[in-house]
Amino acid sequence: MKFMPLHNPIKIVRIPISTPTLWPNTTTNCYLIGNKQESILVDAGYDQEITKEELNKALKENDLAIPKSIILTHSHRDHAPGVRQLMDWSPVIYCHPKEKQAILKAIFPVHTVSMLNDGDVIHIADLEIMIIHSPGHTPGMLNLYIPSKQILLAGDNILFEGTTWIGPPEGDMSDYIHTLERLQHLDLAKIGPGHGEWVEHPYKQIEFVLNRRLYRENQIQSLLLKHQQLTSTSLTEMIYEKNIHPSVFEVAKKTTEAHLIKLMKEGKVSLHDSWYSIHS
Structure with a gap:
């Protein structure tokens, strides 16, 4: 997936959208990355009208192009099914191969998805985005890392407060610990979590989660x-x-x-x- 560079400031916008997610969270974060010429959406929230309303509002307020690509970090009901609300955008839906079947089930009747793998690099204008396969919460969890901004969009691997749940059959604690250790080695200024505000102390939060898992x-x-x-x-x-x-x-x-x-x-x-x- 390649986008031609354009001279226009890139914005990375967090949009918290009301979803019936797990307590104490009441919203799920979607992220818009782009400018007035092109943009992508990361995660699509729950399948409800407010998803489209909030995203269209954010596009207008930030003067961003309608996304032609939607990257789904994972298949859970508060992150993926909202694509059904956005099909008039005619987007290409991306996910990891290990998440493909779960994604297709979550977004049915949408029946076509494209694959992103660990190490893939995409571009929005002159912004480089690295794809990280980061399993644990689900087998095909994707994270997006933006080296020039030192930003990680972590899906449900990291939350603003507390810890995410990891459970069979989808979740694997060994994979999750390995993922957290890998994320620790990124050059980070902040993390965009799946739920809650921007994480401004990324290493502290990753260490907190690792310590909690070891304690448990x-x-x-x-x-x-x-x-x-x-x-x-x-x-x-x-x-x-x-x-x-x-x-x-x-x-x-x-x-x-x-x-x-x-x-x-x-x-x-x-x-x-x-x-x-x-x-x-």
Whole structure:
């Protein structure tokens, strides 16, 4: 995907759009990158009229061209299905090959998508954008890195506050840890998260997420040592001690299960029926 350079300032605009996403978030971020001659959209929000209304408002306020390309970071319902609202733009939809089938399901009846792979480079005017395959939250998660601006658009890999959920069958904790370690090595001034404000202290936030995941892993092992056998439900109840909103308990349990799967891969935990224990 190549765009001819034009002499016109490039803007990178975050558009928070109301979506029925996970508590405590109430909006999902879409990003416009471009100028009055050409632009792209990163993520398309939920399939509802306000998606198109907010995006058209942002295009007008920022004097940006209608995007002819939409890059979807991943397939989840608060990031992808909004493309149905935008088909009068006649956009080309892009995603990673490992996300293709989930994306096609999410945006049906749209039935054509194009592929972007790790290391691909696209251009909007004279702005270079690097594509990063960053699995963990989903197998085909894409992040966009803009070296000249030191900006990363991270999808749901990084949130403005708190941590994202990682859970089977889509999520893989081992992949997610590797992704975070890779993102740490980018030259960053700020991160555009999937939810919330711009992250102005990117390394601090990445380190916070890594430390939280390590803490949770150690906590799970300590609880298994103490109680010998626990289900993922019991573990999650002990970890959070009713300190999370009931609406997100199931995704918290999925994240616990993702940690358990990682620990089983490493030979540290065993599963017997529905009971987990420290591997002896």
